[in-house]
Amino acid sequence: MCLVIIFLPILLACQLPALKAASAFGCILAYLDLANHGACTIWSIHFLSIFFKDALGRRLERLSLQSGTSLLYSLIVE
Secondary structure, eight states: OHHHHHHHHHHHHHHSOHHHHHHHHHHHHHHHHHHHTTSSHHHHHHHHHHHHOSHHHHHHHHHHTSOHHHHHHHHHHO
């Protein structure tokens, strides 16, 4: 499960612009976090933020700190 959380967003990032990728990451991670009770989402976000080292990584870290409901709300509003 952790490998899916780590590598699927990276593959998506190659296909999508940065903002859409961040939103896609947020949706995928929120869904998997609910299914996985947050077991490895924080580590995956940490890995991705180190990997990207830019606004996308910072956005992912910020999204990872929010709850599932507020995460989806922030994705819709932004």
